[in-house]
Amino acid sequence: MDWLGIGVLVIGVAFLALVVLLIKPLMKLSGVLGSLQKTTDKLPQNVDDISSQATEVLTTGNDTLNQLNTQIRELSPILHIIGDAGNATRKLSSSMVDATEEMKASTAGGSEITKGRNLEGLYGALTLGYYIFQKQRKN
Known part of the structure; x- marks a missing residue:
């Protein structure tokens, strides 16, 4: 002990x-x-x-x-x-x-003339005027 x-x-x-x-x-x-x-x-x-x-x-x-x-x-x-x-x-x-x-x-015959004399812009403006004139005529 x-x-x-x-x-x-x-x-x-x-x-x-x-x-x-x-x-x-x-x-x-x-x-x-x-x-x-x-x-x-x-x-x-x-x-x-x-x-x-x-x-x-x-x-x-x-x-x-x-x-x-x-x-x-x-x-x-x-x-x-x-x-x-x-x-x-x-x-x-x-x-x-x-x-x-x-x-x-x-007017395919006139395309050589417009290109030869650089009249494409004038040609486009005239075409646009003609188109507007025709539209007004129809209405």
């Missing part, structure tokens, strides 16, 4: 020496855990702030998109009118080109 008591006493002294040896690192660890606790206590508030800011940004973005959609809806008829005017102009110019080509084909 004496040996058992001496063994327990030696083990107790060893644990006491271990505790004395580990006091400084354990105190530093408790400081680290304390600062970690302070940081994690602030975390829910920080997450709430970030999520509220993200919500504000998304709301502002949605409002901006709604305003943009409204403005585009308001401009849509104007854009359709411009498209219709462009189509009408294209049809008119293509019919004028067709008439000019038809006139050139019907």
Whole structure:
């Protein structure tokens, strides 16, 4: 029994020496855990702030998109009118080109004369005038 008591006493002294040896690192660890606790206590508030800011940004973005959609809806008829005017102009110019080509084909003998004397522009203007005159005559 004496040996058992001496063994327990030696083990107790060893644990006491271990505790004395580990006091400084354990105190530093408790400081680290304390600062970690302070940081994690602030975390829910920080997450709430970030999520509220993200919500504000998304709301502002949605409002901006709604305003943009409204403005585009308001401009849509104007854009359709411009498209219709462009189509009408294209049809008119293509019919004028067709008439000019038809006139050139019907007067094929005069094409060498106009090219030789650089009168293509004048010839085109006269053809256009003739075409407009014929259209007015029909109406």
